[in-house]
Amino acid sequence: MKEFSADWLALRELYDMRARNPSVLKSVVQTFNDVLAITIVDLGCGTGSMMRALSSCFPQHQDWRLFDNDLRLLERARATPHPAAGTVTVVLADLSRDLEVVSETPADMVTTSALLDLVSEAWLERLASKIAARSLPFYATITHDGRIDLTPADSFDAAVLAAVKAHQRSDKGFGPALGATAASFAITRLQSLGYSVVQGTSDWVIAPHDYDMQLEMLAGWAAAAHEMGERFTAVADWLARRCELLASGQSSMRIGHVDFWARQTGTR
């Protein structure tokens, strides 16, 4: 199982915040215009970034139920500022095995951020069925869609990124991961279950001065490429060239993501 450090989640949160698709978010918020209180189940909550992103968008009383299998991250989520009016409950759960939480926890909507590209087709099928069985709306943000643009280009980028793409499809604890196809798979599946979907891109735009974020991405990709069988020296040379560009302020990146909001037609 892949572990996510609180430092990495904190670093990426700013980029996630900027990236969330405003039209999709507007549809989410409008759906609940006429209700006084909402209960939100967030799957794979990490340190609570979805709650931090959404709580100020809703004037309503909010009850958040945050699920993750990492106790250290859940402790951070528990300690994060709560919505002005509402409650926060953190729950330790291995969602790869236990999806009953989606069937059993009181909820007006289910949310998740940066989780779907880690899961398998079979798992996403199960999740979609459980959500649809209760006609729950589903808001999924920051699902990677395979687009990665590096500027300026390097002749070894394509080899590294092909290996990264293959690595993204390896098992992250939920069976063979969907990786870049996760959002389109989820959307098609939910549509077949009677859901209408609003979707839009939510790309990370990483500027030349975003040194720490770029370094983290490059180091992660280099490790993944080596793990997938690329020669150590070729990967190390590529990393050194990209780090030189970064240090001289010439490197930028765009990483493609998709946000979507799915709700059953005819329901709220």
Ligand SMILES: C[S@@+](CC[C@H](N)C(=O)[O-])C[C@H]1O[C@@H](n2cnc3c(N)ncnc32)[C@H](O)[C@@H]1O
């Ligand atoms: C990429 S992080 C995203 C965290 C958070 N949603 C965010 O956007 O900052 C993926 C999260 O899924 C959680 N996760 C991974 N496998 C899990 C599992 N089997 N059960 C529950 N949570 C899991 C990780 O602990 C991590 O918090």
